[in-house]
Amino acid sequence: MTSTSRPDARACAEQDVKSQEDLELASAYVSDAQYNRNVFFDTSPRAVRLYLLYNRRLAQVLLYFFILLDLSLALWEEPAVVPLPPWATMLAELLCLHVFALRLVHYAKVIPQDKFWKDPKNICMIAVLVLTLVDMIVYGALHAAGCYALRWSRVLRPLLLVNVTEGRQLRRAIRSIRNALPQILTVFLLFIFSILIFSLMALKLFSKRGLKTSEGAAYFSNYADAVFDLYVLVTTANSPDVMMPAYDASSAFALFFIVYILVNTFIFMSVFLAVVFNNYKKYLKEEVRLLVRAKRHKMARAFAVLQECPEDGDAGEPRVSRASWSRLVRSVQPDMGRAHTELLWSVSDHQNRGAVDKTAFVQLADLLNIQVMTLKSRPHPLGRLCPAFYRSAPSRLLCRLVRHRAFAVAYDVIIMINAVFIGLDEDKPSVGYSEWAFLALYLLEILLKLYVTEPRSFFAAHCFWNWFDTIIVVCALVATVINSALQSSGGYTSRQILDIVFILRVLRLIRVVDSIKRFRTIMNTLIRIGPAILTFGQLILVVYYVFAVVGMELFKGKVKFEEDAAGGPAAADCGNPLLRGSAFARLGYCKNNFNNVLNAFVLLVQLTVVNQWHVLSSGFSAVTHKSARIYFVLFHITVVIIIINIFVAFVLEAFFLEYTLDKSNLHSELEKKIEELQLGVAQEALEDNLVNAEETSDQEQPADPSESVEPKLMFKIASKRYRTVDALLQRLFEADLEQEDGGDDAHDANGNFANPSFGSA
């Protein structure tokens, strides 16, 4: 707010119709509030216009495309999946760097200079760009000179994902983790102490007994190995094996291991979950609390820009007129329908005074975030084209049949029978033919439904299962046709296409879940928290990428997988004589290597799953050095102990929310309004894809449906979908927040709010 050139507040009286510039400023504020952006943008008209441009969807999509391109360069760089010459990848990277730099310059023009240089994420971004450039030059020079060169800056790439302006959810997650670290560290130290004590005990008890492991190695013979073995036991990866020699020697030693597992695996791991859960929640709640406050401040700012002089009759309260309000909403969400705008206005101005006061105005950001579906009950196109046929008795009987419950049940039975046929051997010709029959049946189902339901409402955005069915069936049809064409032309069957056909066939079976009510609620919850889980996907991606790049530098080419000589002598040592006879080679883990980024990612997934990670670890230790274990232990601590626990905590919290919380106030207010205006759609109608609603109108008004040319508008709140993760997070903590934030509503000098300090991750 430093370089502001106009008086924002109390600018009324002079101008009743707000200027375009005011509107843009207000819409920037409202849009920021709606999407929980927190940018200290300059309020000069030029900066505001630039800022609106900066927030364009296209710009953001392009940015993420180039980030993905930059990250995916690992596919083509040495060690590569598909090798490209270094100049090609470096050229592509240079292009990406240019895009990021451009975006950064744009950002710098939007916000005041001093704010720009104080924001750690910009500094971090610049540092990443400069370091990458330096690394590229050094690498190019060394490469040209024929020296060994290392592209170390590749580790920095995931930082782009974190430090880009749009990465605020990811930054928030990382901040929460960082704040929770001290508490986690305490438990971790105690846990390590416990492992050290138990290892010492194991060393004293077992080292002198001359026991051998099943591989013939000495049993608990030195302290470092004992610590590592017992750390692995915490993860249960070597569970009975590490105990067997001692247990074979004496049954009493089983007690040692049982106590160890009880203390370290069951109790300490639960405590980790508890501490991570509690701290993560605590800090996230604090962040979301600040977020909500910032949102209100921004809305208050927007209000101050748009407010008009109080009229004489009123108590002098500032207001925003309907005209300004409508222009604002139109400029914030250009794609919103007129009817929808009217609805929001009638909720905001529920006393019908032609203007909204501050309290009602501040709600706008939340109102915009509530997804309202505009349903237009149109007559069926067939009914318009040949009404005589469509409204004939057989046609109406057909419609009634398709809408009947028995139709759905019949198709569920067909799916079940199909499942049995899929399970049968597809080489039998009868089974092969049956597949055509099933495909025809499914196609018929979709066509019948389309005959009954208006196509546009059948393919409405919220009709997940309709889309699902149609896509699966059409794809299966295309793939099956291609497959048969190939087969009949040359007797040749493409395995890839056949695989796709199989997967599509089986996926079709999932449809059954939606027919069973008790499953549907769980599925809906899962689908609902799905988008929020994507933040964790990003977090995992960042961590995986860093570990993959480091791992590739450390271990590339040490373990080789030869595809041709399967079972031959080459496979017995994974191309490395050091692995001969090791568990790694014996179990056939040769393809679990760091020879390209895809293999590295698959290996990291296996480490995340934990089981047998010690075999992988010892394999890579064998081909390099014992200290390679550190890499694997670090990965385990980072991903399994911290991130997976946070993931579990998040799912737990989301489920508890589903079980306990009801709708928010605003939701129910909006819903009430919709009901009041008689624009609502019954829940059942929606679930049956408007079938019932149409049926009702069918029965009540037997007149020609083509009479009602004007499509009737209906609204439905998609109350349980969250557009943004922020919305879900806010809802997660809404119950606690509402009590706190009742007081300090909006009267704050500063419209923006400072993020908690955040360095580079």
Add this chain to the structure above:
Amino acid sequence: MTSTSRPDARACAEQDVKSQEDLELASAYVSDAQYNRNVFFDTSPRAVRLYLLYNRRLAQVLLYFFILLDLSLALWEEPAVVPLPPWATMLAELLCLHVFALRLVHYAKVIPQDKFWKDPKNICMIAVLVLTLVDMIVYGALHAAGCYALRWSRVLRPLLLVNVTEGRQLRRAIRSIRNALPQILTVFLLFIFSILIFSLMALKLFSKRGLKTSEGAAYFSNYADAVFDLYVLVTTANSPDVMMPAYDASSAFALFFIVYILVNTFIFMSVFLAVVFNNYKKYLKEEVRLLVRAKRHKMARAFAVLQECPEDGDAGEPRVSRASWSRLVRSVQPDMGRAHTELLWSVSDHQNRGAVDKTAFVQLADLLNIQVMTLKSRPHPLGRLCPAFYRSAPSRLLCRLVRHRAFAVAYDVIIMINAVFIGLDEDKPSVGYSEWAFLALYLLEILLKLYVTEPRSFFAAHCFWNWFDTIIVVCALVATVINSALQSSGGYTSRQILDIVFILRVLRLIRVVDSIKRFRTIMNTLIRIGPAILTFGQLILVVYYVFAVVGMELFKGKVKFEEDAAGGPAAADCGNPLLRGSAFARLGYCKNNFNNVLNAFVLLVQLTVVNQWHVLSSGFSAVTHKSARIYFVLFHITVVIIIINIFVAFVLEAFFLEYTLDKSNLHSELEKKIEELQLGVAQEALEDNLVNAEETSDQEQPADPSESVEPKLMFKIASKRYRTVDALLQRLFEADLEQEDGGDDAHDANGNFANPSFGSA
């Protein structure tokens, strides 16, 4: 309350001094309220007296002893750890049955006949006794006739633990699980559906490719095996192995397994935890709510028995006089000191009116549950015996030295050095001698502390670490002496004694944890929730016992472990040619068998830890039948999916409690009172074992300490220890309960409350 012979309420005016019978009735009510017993006992004087006898600690201890004896009979019965003839174990079992029958008859005399026969736990108990008797007779007859006989009633034994009157916490846990089952079942079915779909997909994708597992078997060749393999993959036990053949064939197949693990292992397992957590908590909360209400009703009953006519001056409110109150408390807790009673009275009668009204009286049950430590600050016995010496300048300097922080730090350093020495090879004579030095140092520490601190307060019940130190050091001393004696007498070293010496030495190192403050808080939380975890211990014991007995019948003798021929040909097939070359035999799991109850328990622990459970499962399937898998899958579902999740939920909830809840009102009231009466002990004084407190008095009153012959009383609330699990549970939900239960305080006709219906588990 049916066969009551006296009017309970409003029996005042006639008798101001309450009869012994009234007192017993009231104390039965109060004791029930205190320990959350919920018994519909008869209120006739004879029944009440019998009931008080029934609740005697000794009777309960004896009962649990016989239950344990009954359970431990599995050690001696076929397949036995130490075989005894059948008549011996059956005689012992008969004795146990007699005891249980006696206890049941006693219980039947205490409660009204109709209540007795309506209570499912009694019916269940009788059924268990009768069935066991029948089984014993049938077995005896068959055994005598030389036929094959099965002692199937052994499965019923753990039901005793559940259905015994004292097993109410266990019953509550089982009830909560049972109530949560429908919800869990829904998720479980969806989870199974997901596995079935993925298995079908795997079958279609992989069965025709001619792939082989690393063991050379066909890969996903039939549906049942595919389902089992993928179920095992959910538990991550066969994590990379099951994927490797497909991954080796094509990298793209890794995607199938990654999606599978993401959906089924990460998401579904989190959802399981969420559903189990949420439902268990919900039902447990409801139970505890009923419990709290029942407690208040019982206290109201006791009040009605003891109340006196209101005096003229008062507003007609019934009261309980101090005399009745004191007699009541003395009869409920005979071991309570006079001072403690006084303290409780002063809290109850905080207005000093010589009587308590109903509200204050009802609190008594909670007051009794608050553990108050009575500390007597006595002069040191040495100070009394030879005051001249004890109070001399060098002696006082020594005391000051020992009390100094540096003393504790010095000993922490000594412990660290000791840890290093323990790690060194103990065969070197210098290391062996050093152990004597460390032992001497530790002994010296204890003696010095005893010199400074009054012995009785040094060994107070709450001084956990003092007890810990002394026991460990004394045991280590004894064991080391025995070991050296053996060694010097015949050069013979007993491994067992040496093992004990080692364990004691290492345990000594744990002491360091208490010196580090941030560890102490976590340790305290863990110690605090320890007793509550015992309920889960019982639950686990019940489930383990049933599975162990069933497993022994199914699998006994199928797998043999030969101790002598280690590494010989006998070990290669675990005494069963069917296992030759199997993973089970190759990994040396021969001792993981069901050949006696101890081995079975260790095996079940391994199944609980999950890793490699599929190897165990396939081993036992190989020697019996493929359907043996069902046993292992059932165990996994019961223990890992349900009970372990509940355990995790409990630990989580207990930790959240520690982070969020403060002291209860009653606690702080009692504490305030203690402070008011200047009987409190500073927290630090307590932590330093009264060292500081004495030091203070030492400095302020340099007069002869032997003057204050009367030991000074001090109180300290052991606020964070819960005597009963019920108390912890109540505290877990206290915040929610207090709002609800404010209204219906005590005015209820029925003093008891009905348990939620509960059949046999």
